[in-house]
Amino acid sequence: MVDQMRYDYLYRYYDKYTEGGFKRLMNEGFNCKNNHYHYASTITGPGHAAVYTGSVPAVNGIIGNEWYDPLANRSVYVAEDTTVRAVGTDAAAVEGKRSPVNMHTTTITDQLKIASEFRSKVIGIAVKDRGGILPAGHSADAAYWFDAKSGNWITSTYYMNDLPQWVKDFNALKMPDKLMAQKWETLLPIEQYTESEADNQEYENVMSGEKLPVFPHTVANYGAIPASPYGNTITKEITLAALKNEKMGQGKETDFLCVSFSTPDYVGHATGTHSIEIEDIYLRLDRDIAEVLSKLDATLGKGNYLVFLTADHGVTDIAGFLKKHKIPSGTIELGKEVSYLNGEIAAKFGEGKWIKAQDNYQLYLDHELMAKKNVSMNQVYELVKDKMLILGSSVYQVVNLHDISSATIPPFYKPLIENIYNPKRSGDIMLLFEPAWYSGYKKGTTHGTMWQSDRHVPLVWYGWKIPQGETVQQTYIADIAATLAALLNVLEPNGCVGSPIKDIFSKK
Incomplete structure (x- = not known):
């Protein structure tokens, strides 16, 4: 998986890809060109979960990278588990x-583990913890992620109490330190990047420790590694180390190595789709993937x-970029809008913090306060809808998640919302x-x-x-797990809603 790889990236840079990476997959493999997510909250955690569960957030429970827990009265992180400890860094x-x-x-x-009486080996790898943990599933042998404080690849006691020796040896190489000593220069002469805008646009964010978003870039600390090509480099290197040391695919059972390249998301958020x-x-x-495929050829044999x-989701073009070319777009500071709404609700129904939290474009209301004031969900919804729709071009519609069926939106989109509730x-x-509008700021x-x-x-x-x-x-994304199960x-996973992709089987 690639974090934040929009479909058109396969083709926009195609002429500059090598023969052994993306081109090899596309030209020798089977390309599903009309592939989409089947729900509305296109975010990293839900994306990784949906690919591997073949399910929807409504069923697998992964509705965002975070969500509000009314019982705990706090935000919950998608992969948090307070019952376990860190392994490979400060416990x-x-x-x-x-x-x-x-x-x-x-x-x-998980289903592969069950089918093999847990003899199959499953390992997840990603710079982001959720990118390695969710794909590997509940019964994985291991998941590893990058710790930006120590510069190590780490795991948790959910999987093991001590890192394997090969991971300790890999960490001992201090690869992040060696990579940080190098400036991030363009791979090709910068004038050849004709698929992108000129360097240094006013709506690009800067890297840590820099003043301008221009090449060459300095990778100032471990935390900046993921936002540079070196995040992919270390992911590729530990992937190759896992293939070798865990002897993946070399036993009697089928093994599964789940790899997610997280760096494009960090860079894409900062500099946009045309940087x-x-x-x-x-x-x-592309070259990293080519190297992994070449190693698989040498180790296991082609075929x-x-x-x-x-990918776990796509990405919207930067609003500033679109507006520069007269395309409707814009940003909303959602926190300010929530404060405004809370004031409007209080003005009509009485003082109090009516909106306890907001996440994933969803508002969490104080149900106890509503009961105390004898205010119904529909009353609050109608007020929010009236106030938000007068904002003009930014708001398309407001949906009562307790009554999605009555939402006045095209039937094509309604299931996307139902699938996240x-x-x-x-x-x-x-x-x-509205399309091309999003919660954010002027840059990124x-x-x-x-x-x-x-x-x-x-x-x-x-x-x-x-x-x-x-x-x-x-x-659809849910079809991936169903297709793998058929192959x-x-x-298939117990919450799977996808179907095997018929063209893959009919063309064999």
């Missing part, structure tokens, strides 16, 4: 208190392994903004909406049992 470090316990369904990796930085990241990632390439974790009211961009830029992502299959070809038939002859 008390919050960065290590991680596991998949918040995910309510099985993954295709030289993001183009350079993808040109370098003896199966790969799929996809989890009665235990979701909010009460959801704000839908984001994702998380139901519009095409955030939902249309690559899906390319390559290797074992995969024919050469492509399809423009609609496929592996195992039961």
Whole structure:
């Protein structure tokens, strides 16, 4: 998986890709060109969970990277687990208190473990903890993620009490220190980046410790590693180390290595979809993928392994970039809007903090206060709707999540919202903004909406049992787990809503 890889990146930089990376997957594999997310909250945690569970946030419980827990009266992080400790860094470090316990369904990796009587080996790897943990599932042998404080790859006691020797040896190489000593220069001469805008746009954010968003970049500390190509470099290197030391795919059972490249998300948020930085990241990632495929060829033999390439979400173009080209777009400071709404509700129904929290464009209301004041959900909803729709071009619609069926939005979009509503974790009211509008500031961009830029992502299959070809038939992210289950002859995950992609099987 690639974090924040929009579909068009396969083609925009195609002429500059090598023959062994993205091009190899596309030209020798099977390309599902019309692949979309099947729900509205296109965010990292839900994306990784949806790919591997074949489910929806409404069922697997992963509705965001965070959500508000009314019982605990606080925000909950998607991979948090206060019952475990860090392994590989300070045991008390919050960065290590991680596991998949918040995910309510099985993954295709769990199903593979079950089918093999847990003899199959499953390992998850990503710079972001959630990118390694959620795909690997509940029964994984291990998940490893990057600790920006120590510069180590770490895990938690959910998986083990001590790092394997090979991971200790890998950390001992101090690869981040060596990479930080190098400036981030463009891979090609900068004038060749014709698929991107000129360097130094006013709506780009700067890297840590820098004053301008221009090349060359300095990687100032461990925390800046993920926002540079070196985040992908260390991910590739530990992936190769895992393949070698864990002897993945070399036993009698099928093994599963879940790898997520997190760096494009960090860079994409900061500099947007048309920056030289993001183009350079993808040109370098292409070479990283080529190296991994080459190592798989040498270790297992071509045709003896199966790969799929996809993303956890897409990304919206920076509003400043679009407006410069006369395309409707804009940003909303959602925190200010929530404060405004709370004041309007209080003015009508009485003093109090009516909106306890907001996350994933959802508002969480104080139900106790509503009961005390004898105010119904529909009364608050109608007020919020009236106040938000007068904001003009930014707000498309307001949805009562307790009554989605009555929402006046096109039938095409209604299931996308239904698929994110989890009665235990979701909010009460959801704000839908117009296409190309998002919650943010003047610099950088984001994702998380139901519009095409955030939902249309690559899906390319390559290797074992995969024919050469492509399809423009609609496929969905949930179909990945279902297709893997059919290829592996195992039961699909227990919350799976996807279907095997017929064209892959009919063309064999």
